[in-house]
Amino acid sequence: MxxxxxxxxxxxxxxxxxxxxxxxxxxxxxxxxxxxxxxxxxxxxxxxxxxxxxxxxxxxxxxxxxxxxxxxxxxxxxxxxxxxxxxxxxxxxxxxxxxxxxxxxxxxxxxxxxxxxxxxxxxxxxxxxxxxxxxxxxxxxxxxxxxxxxxxxxxxxxxxxxxxxxxxxxxxxxxxxxxxxxxxxxxxxxxxxxxxxxxxxxxxxxxITATDLGRRVPRGRHRDELDELARTVNETLDRLEHAVEQQRRFASDASHDLRSPITAMRAQVEEAMLAPAEADWHETGRRMIEGLDRLQNIVADLLTLARLEAGTPGRREPVNLARLVSDELRRRPAGKRVEARLRSGVVVEGDALRLSRLLANLLDNAERHADTMITVTVGEQKGQAVLEVLDDGAGIAPDQREAVFRRFTRLAASRRRDAGGTGLGLSIAREIAEAHGGTLTIEPSERGARFVLQIPLISS
Structure with a gap:
């Protein structure tokens, strides 16, 4: 029925x-x-x-x-x-x-x-x-x-x-x-x-599959809502293809950087085991610890990037940039001379721990490339808080200023100065800046590399 x-x-x-x-x-x-x-x-x-x-x-x-x-x-x-x-x-x-x-x-x-x-x-x-x-x-x-x-x-x-x-x-x-x-x-x-x-x-x-992201949907003959839909879908596919390509490149680079210390440690152990009586096990252990430290740094940086990309929310609190820079400089071990030009009262809203990580990464990068001095400046410009880290090193060529923010990208000068780096520090710094609604760029300077962070000020 x-x-x-x-x-x-x-x-x-x-x-x-x-x-x-x-x-x-x-x-x-x-x-x-x-x-x-x-x-x-x-x-x-x-x-x-x-x-x-x-x-x-x-x-x-x-x-x-x-x-x-x-x-x-x-x-x-x-x-x-x-x-x-x-x-x-x-x-x-x-x-x-x-x-x-x-x-x-x-x-x-x-x-x-x-x-x-x-x-x-x-x-x-x-x-x-x-x-x-x-x-x-x-x-x-x-x-x-x-x-x-x-x-x-x-x-x-x-x-x-x-x-x-x-x-x-x-x-x-x-x-x-x-x-x-x-x-x-x-x-x-x-x-x-x-x-x-x-x-x-x-x-x-x-x-369209993951192996064929180059295809695009057809556009309409009329410039109407459906054509706008097709255009938006194609733009989304463009971003998806770029993200997948970036992910593939990231996986390739990560596997390469992870494989290098593992291969080195394996070679050291095999070499020592060929003649165990003649091997210097203390030196072998020290070199393996260095390799493990490198692996640990890479894994920690990868975990940080994964959290930032996943949009894991950080703390939202007022952060005084001048105080943040002063605290970070006090904690750092002695190295190149650092000149601080800090303007008081520059306050932003964000996660103090993540901003400290950003600053530490910029200072580490400047420490590797500076000849004698690093200059850190905090100020304001058009409603934006501005943090600059400038070194007096050789600088970065204009055509490579965006490349250094890519993951696992290490220029030849960086490899010569610090072979143990992960190539993820500047990528993490930019991700943190963007998570705070700001930007991190390399601006022209008379000498050295000038990294400029801009974050919106807290509106009064």
Missing amino acids: ITWSPEGCVIVFRRWSVQRRLTLAALLCALAGYGATALLLTPILHTLATGFLTEQTAGAARRIAFVVERDAPARLRPVAVTEGTDLIQVVDDEGRIRQASPRLTGQPPLSTATAGGTDARLDTTSCTNRVPGVRCLITVGFRAHVGGRPWMIYAYTPELPWYISPLYPPATALGVLPLAAVTACVAWLTARKALTPVSAIRNELAE
Whole structure:
């Protein structure tokens, strides 16, 4: 047995395609719109039809009035049905019926109103129960002078019901339904044509795999919302392809950098095991500890990058950059001379630990490349807190200033100065800057490398 429930209808409706739902919505809106239009037009048509009947009735009354004035009272003939008007009465000045149509023969006057003033016409409504099947009548009267005395000629016609005619509702429905069907058909064809690009985008996306990210969805011929969708999808695919390529490169570089210390430690152990009696196990252990430290640093940096990329939220607290720099410089071991130019009152919102890690990475980088001195500056510029770390080393070529922020990127000078670096410090520093809504760039300088961090100030 088939059962019906609102919940089942909702589930079925939700399973419909967009094209079907749009067509159904168009059909329902068309039915409602055309139906409302028909209802709004009904009073207008009722008024027009009533006016037509009134004038038709007036024409019949006017002709009877002419005949009454022309013929003497003694020669008055029975009133015949004229122009569909079969309710007519001729009443003299004493209220007696002198003539009447067959349906009103023997009936008293249905109206006693008279045309006043110089106007010979009377328009009114008469309600009576003397005419079977009729409650109220449109009444038109004309004054006629018979023998110098005023008579009234009344013509009546039944008032129209609000629906005008029994044929009007079905005729309206027969007119609304085809129009609604045509509207639904047009909506179906329009939706199918409009959704064709969506199907093309879906099919293309279904065929794109992780090994074939170079494909793009087709753009539309018209610059509309669907074309904007295709453009956005292609931009997303561009970013995805770039991210996947970066991830592959990152995995390759990470495996290479992790394999190097492991290979070195394995070689050291195998070499010592070939001649265990002659091996310097203390030196072998020291070198293995250095390799393990390098592995530990790489793993720690990878974990930090993974947390930053995953959007792991840090603490949000006011951080005074001048105080942060002072504390970091106090903790650092003695090395190259550091000159601090710190402006007090430069406060940002962020994670003090992560910002300390950023500063430490910049100072470590400057320590490796500076000849004699490092300059750290804290200031403000256009609503931004500015932290600069400048060394007096050889500097970085303009075409390599973005490359140093890529993971595991180590320039030749960096490898010569510190073979144990991970190549992740500057990448981590930039990720921390971006996580704080800021930027980390290398700006031109007369000498050395000038790293500039900009973070929004706390709005007062």
